[in-house]
Amino acid sequence: MMISLTIDDRQIQVAGGTSLLKACLDSGIYIPHICFMEESDRSPASCRLCWVEIEGHSWPVTACTVTIDHPIAVKTDTPAVRHLQRSALQLLLSVHRVECKKCPANRQCVLQNIARFLEVGLKPGRLQRRLKEPDVDGSHPYLDHYPNRCVLCGKCIRVCRNHDNRTALTFAGRGFHTVIRSFGRFDSDTVACDSCRACVEICPVGALVIREA
Amino acid sequence: MDMVLDPQEESALKQIETELADWGNERSRLIPILQMIQERMDFLPPRAIEVVAQHLGISASEVFGVATFYNQFRFTPPGKNPVKVCLGTACHVRGADIILENFERKLEIKEGETTTDREFSIDRVACVGCCALAPVALIGEIVHGKMAPSKVEGLIMRCQIEKEMAERASRKKETGE
Numbered sequence: 001m002m003i004s005l006t007i008d009d010r011q012i013q014v015a016g017g018t019s020l021l022k023a024c025l026d027s028g029i030y031i032p033h034i035c036f037m038e039e040s041d042r043s044p045a046s047c048r049l050c051w052v053e054i055e056g057h058s059w060p061v062t063a064c065t066v067t068i069d070h071p072i073a074v075k076t077d078t079p080a081v082r083h084l085q086r087s088a089l090q091l092l093l094s095v096h097r098v099e100c101k102k103c104p105a106n107r108q109c110v111l112q113n114i115a116r117f118l119e120v121g122l123k124p125g126r127l128q129r130r131l132k133e134p135d136v137d138g139s140h141p142y143l144d145h146y147p148n149r150c151v152l153c154g155k156c157i158r159v160c161r162n163h164d165n166r167t168a169l170t171f172a173g174r175g176f177h178t179v180i181r182s183f184g185r186f187d188s189d190t191v192a193c194d195s196c197r198a199c200v201e202i203c204p205v206g207a208l209v210i211r212e213a
Numbered sequence: 214m215d216m217v218l219d220p221q222e223e224s225a226l227k228q229i230e231t232e233l234a235d236w237g238n239e240r241s242r243l244i245p246i247l248q249m250i251q252e253r254m255d256f257l258p259p260r261a262i263e264v265v266a267q268h269l270g271i272s273a274s275e276v277f278g279v280a281t282f283y284n285q286f287r288f289t290p291p292g293k294n295p296v297k298v299c300l301g302t303a304c305h306v307r308g309a310d311i312i313l314e315n316f317e318r319k320l321e322i323k324e325g326e327t328t329t330d331r332e333f334s335i336d337r338v339a340c341v342g343c344c345a346l347a348p349v350a351l352i353g354e355i356v357h358g359k360m361a362p363s364k365v366e367g368l369i370m371r372c373q374i375e376k377e378m379a380e381r382a383s384r385k386k387e388t389g390e
Binding site: 167168172173 | 259262263271272273274275276277278281282
């Protein structure tokens with residue numbers, strides 16, 4: 001069933017059951033987002049970037065978690081939305097080592113693009129910069145992980161889980177100390193990593209790279 | 214990453230392996246099983262994580278991820294002299310972080326780690342319950358109040374001397390002198 005939406009000043013028709021974020025992106029309306037994956041059925045909404053305001057709601061909501069089942073009117077560019085998005089991006093950048101020239105994701109990095117879109121500087125500004133130690137984690141047999149580039153979107157874990165519901169990557173630790181890690185043994189779960197590059201390819205910020213032999 | 218287990222730990226782990234079947238293999242059994250292993254071995258060695266993963270049919274990384282979320286689980290064996298530095302409010306105000314860092318420097322390990330000879334381990338604790346003596350550190354069960362950075366080396370030395378004295382005494386006994 002097609003449902004008609006009003007997004008900013010545009011009218012669009014979308015199939016019921018799609019997420020609002022996907023509907024907007026498909027119609028060429030850009031909403032900043034990092035953790036959203038089209039193929040996955042439930043979005044973790046962990047990047048806190050895809051805020052929109054929906055008429056009738058008293059506060060902004062994340063577009064990736066809204067499933068369209070009736071006509072709604074959406075605003076993607078209100079002061080409240082931009083304020084939340086800028087804060088979320090600044091928080092992500094406050095735990096990010098900004099060394100774009102040395103980073104493999106330079107020029108294709110989602111953080112650079114969103115910062116440009118939201119007109120936010122890459123410097124931490126009013127926030128304190130908190131970096132993790134060590135700068136490179138080599139626990140995985142084939143991959144190097146850079147926790148200070150990582151935005152903890154979890155896409156690598158989800159794409160890995162897609163293979164056979166077993167994952168060689170995990171969130172380890174908690175709070176500020178959370179990192180993406182592997183248990184780090186050559187076992188049945190990492191043996192396939194030699195030829196599979198799914199996590200490296202999906203990483204939006206170049207935090208996972210194949211270790212040079 | 215490979216850790217050498219002593220013979221006692223080896224046999225404890227073997228015993229646990231044989232008993233795992235009684236614990237069921239649903240995913241929801243993961244934390245109870247980890248708790249059981251931690252209680253019996255005082256820590257979760259890497260091999261135990263692999264054994265549990267295999268038993269539940271999930272990846273070792275996933276078991277590791279869950280275990281690292283909880284402070285309850287540790288991945289290194291506690292040392293023979295477990296050092297616990299209190300970082301509760303009173304101790305924090307009186308500079309507990311300096312005491313902690315001094316232990317870390319002198320023992321050349323970080324908080325949550327164990328020296329390679331397994332003599333010392335360092336942990337931070339929230340409150341020991343004797344705030345009047347802040348800052349406080351525990352070595353084993355003994356509370357050391359009114360700690361100062363300068364006392365750290367003396368305490369470590371004391372443990373080493375006590376160990377050497379005990380060794381001398383047992384040698385004497387053996388040789389029958």
